[in-house]
Amino acid sequence: MIQIIGLEKSFDGQKVLQGVNMTIADREVVAIIGESGGGKTVLLRHMIGLMKPDKGSIMVDGADMLKMSKGELDKVRDRFGIVFQGSALFDSMTIFENVVFPLREKTDYAESDILDKGRRALEDVGLKGVDEKYPSEISGGMKRRVALARALILEPTTIFFDEPTTGLDPIILNSIHRLIINTHKKYGFTGIIISHEIPEIFAVADKVAMLYGGRIVASGTPDEIKSENDPVVKQFVGASCD
């Protein structure tokens, strides 16, 4: 379980997060929605330990991430998988090398097992015949799939998705969302998705939290969010659905 308590962050005096509180239960898929530049990615970067808040804490299974040593933080990160906004594939490596990179660097598997697992991970995300290509040779949608395959390869308990469908056409967008649903069913990870895609994300998430003005202003199931009376949520969800 991940608990965020009173998280605050400012950049050059501008408050981006102003006391974010939220709880993410195990195996739950939570979508964090909100306006562009509203601090969603900043919140995610705090959750994966890439940023330190000015105030507040992030508890992972009861332990405060901010009080952890580097070694302890690395142990927590071993249970995380991250799909970055721009995929963050290593551009000097082939697709297959990218996918099996965590296995090669973090496990003692035999090369034959690494090859098997790599092929299976690519099949899981519906990719074939791209093993020897480089990231610059494949499309944006395929890059997101490869990033998901790389995130899944160590079978993490939690996967963070930073706007996994931004810039993709509606068909690819839906296929990525279906992929998240299917892999979640198969691997049972906790999913945290930063997204703009409303209403599409409602079909993927068990729970939706809206970040506005540096705070979580609404949180609940997709149906609860759709029927929320808060004018900001209503306007955001309504405008996005229109």
Add this chain to the structure above:
Amino acid sequence: MEKFIRILGSRALGTLRTMGKMVIFLAESLYLIVVPPFKFRYLFRQIRFFGTKSLMVILLTGAFTGMVLAIQLFYTLRKFGSDALLGPAVALALIRELGPVLSALMITGRAGSSLTAEIGIMRISEQIDALTTMALNPLRYLSVPNILAAVIAFPLLAAVYDVIGIYGGYLVGVKLLGMSSGTYFSQMEHFVEMSDIRMGIYKSVSFGVIVSWVSCFKGFYTNESGYGAEGVSKSTTEAVVMASVLILIWDYFIGSVLV
């Protein structure tokens, strides 16, 4: 006045902070060099990057440096009636000074700049964040192989620079200016000592550390130079300028100590 002092103080603090970060970056990289796991695959790739790929520019600049040296020294030495010392003069200038320094400056331009740009692009495209969030130390993959590869490649390239420079000097001195080849080489054997060669090696090794350290550091913190492509371009320029200046400053100090 108060505003001026405040700006000055803020700049001084910023510079001190950057220097501190640079020292920590180098110390952590040097520590990781001796702590396993070792990434030999990346080391061999970077030796090729620094070494093999710089060979052409080293051959070309080395040959012309030797040729220019021979022309200039020949006319100077002739005024003192010592033109027979052309061989040792070219060899000593190259082995002790010009070989290590000019080869290091050439590698800075060719490899140092592209190293900063490569790591800088990795930073802005979140590839370094990806390594961090995989609980892998990015310095082990980015800085350690480059520092080691530079320490191996720089002295070898400086040696190539020296040899080709001496041959360039031979072409001008013997083939063009009519010196005897026996005089050119025999005097060289007599004047060049092992301590001169050792000095060249010490210089090259330290220049290798400087160039790889500065290039990796500037790439790693490219987002502090600016945003996006502009940040990468700025950090690349800064890396080349800083590495080149440090090479010349360090050359003076090491030269004073080892003279």
